[in-house]
Amino acid sequence: MFQKLFRRVSANIAPRDFSAPEGQRVYAVGDIHGRLDLLEDLLAQIADDIAHHPVGTIGLVFLGDLIDRGADSAGVIERLRTLQHFPAKALFLLGNHEEILLRVLAGEPGLAYDWLGFGGDACAESYGVSPSALTGMSEAQIAEVLTAAIPPEHVTFLKTFGDTFRFGDYLFVHAGIRPGVPIEAQQPRDLRWIRAPFLTDANDHGFLVVHGHTISDGVERRANRIGIDTGAYRTDVLTVIVVEQSMIRFLQTS
Numbered sequence: 001m002f003q004k005l006f007r008r009v010s011a012n013i014a015p016r017d018f019s020a021p022e023g024q025r026v027y028a029v030g031d032i033h034g035r036l037d038l039l040e041d042l043l044a045q046i047a048d049d050i051a052h053h054p055v056g057t058i059g060l061v062f063l064g065d066l067i068d069r070g071a072d073s074a075g076v077i078e079r080l081r082t083l084q085h086f087p088a089k090a091l092f093l094l095g096n097h098e099e100i101l102l103r104v105l106a107g108e109p110g111l112a113y114d115w116l117g118f119g120g121d122a123c124a125e126s127y128g129v130s131p132s133a134l135t136g137m138s139e140a141q142i143a144e145v146l147t148a149a150i151p152p153e154h155v156t157f158l159k160t161f162g163d164t165f166r167f168g169d170y171l172f173v174h175a176g177i178r179p180g181v182p183i184e185a186q187q188p189r190d191l192r193w194i195r196a197p198f199l200t201d202a203n204d205h206g207f208l209v210v211h212g213h214t215i216s217d218g219v220e221r222r223a224n225r226i227g228i229d230t231g232a233y234r235t236d237v238l239t240v241i242v243v244e245q246s247m248i249r250f251l252q253t254s
Contacts, residue, residue, distance in 0.1 A: 017246050018208045020168035023056040025244040027088060027251075028172050030063055031095065031212040033233035034070025034122055036079060041253045042238055043086070049251065050087045055244065060088035061165055063212040063228070064095025064174035064192070068119030070233040074126040074154070081157045094161035095174045095213065096192045097123075102158060104139075105147055112139040119233075124149075163191045166207070170243055175213035176225070179203060198225075210241055219250060 020026065027046050032039050050058060066080065067073035083090055100115045101123065113135070116124070121131035127149040134142050164183065165172040171183070176198035178190045190198075195214055205224050212229040214220075219239060220227035230252070232238035240251040 018169035019246045020170060020243050022245060024058070024167075025055045025242065026059040026061055026167050026170070026172075028061040028063055028210055028228070028241045028243070030228040030230060030239045030241075031065035031215075031232060032062070032070070032076055032238060033065055033068055033097075033119065034073040034076055034126065035232050035236075035238060036070075036072040036075040038232050038236065038238040038253045039076055039079060042240055042251060045251045045253075046240065047087060049242070058088040059165075059167070060086070060090045061172050062090070062092045063172060063210075064093045064161070065097045065212060065229075066092075066095070067101060068097040068115075068123045071122060072126050073123040074150075077154045077157065081154065091165055092161045093165065093172065093174050094158070094163060094188075094192060098158050098161065099188075099192055102155070105143055105150070105155060107140060107143045109139055112142040163188055167243060169207050170210055171205075171207045172210045174211065176211050177205065177209060179205070199227075210243070 029042065046060065062080065066076050080090070080092070097119065100111060101120065104112050104115050116131055116134060124131050124134060124146065127146070129145060129149045134145065137145065163173065171177070174192050176190070176194045177183070177186055178194060179197055179201040199214060202222070202224065209225040211225060211227055214227055215229050215231040216227050218230060226241060228239040228241050230237040230239045232253070236253060238253045242249045242251065
């Protein structure tokens, strides 16, 4: 039934014939932002795709920003935290929204009200906390209320997230990289937050960067990067890139 709910973008040769290890495939999911409904749709699509196109080793990478903005951050975290019996090994990268939530919970000053203003209000509400009540509290009180409301296993889960994943000639990351800086010297802030100069840089990085973080109208393909944040929380379009050897293709909700 779910076949009617999505469109597939035809397979294409990746720019400059970038390649991935033979006999392996990776599905990478863009920014979910609390849209559990779209996540469920795409998980069904991915499972169906794997059933119809089996391969030896399969990875499932989430590029970060699972939370905020959409209606069910709590549901998304619980679904992925307990993802079992799925035909691919899951790997999670930390987005800037998860980073800020963890820093707010740790009581770092100067962040809580900003977090509420750029989508954290929806996240708090999904855990049964009134955003309007939080705005009348001190930052220390906000951290205390959120810590009581968010299950500790959700926080522990978020703390396990990494920053990058290399797959052959592909580098998966939340936001991007600092051009000209070796991967081992990249700073977490850039990997989770960068836009300029990464988005405007046309130089060959030595690999193809697959990222989310910056919303584009459809998949944004450049010679040195592919952006798959299609603004799911407001467009209803959540995107997955499928990488296998020298081929890439996409699955999307619609």
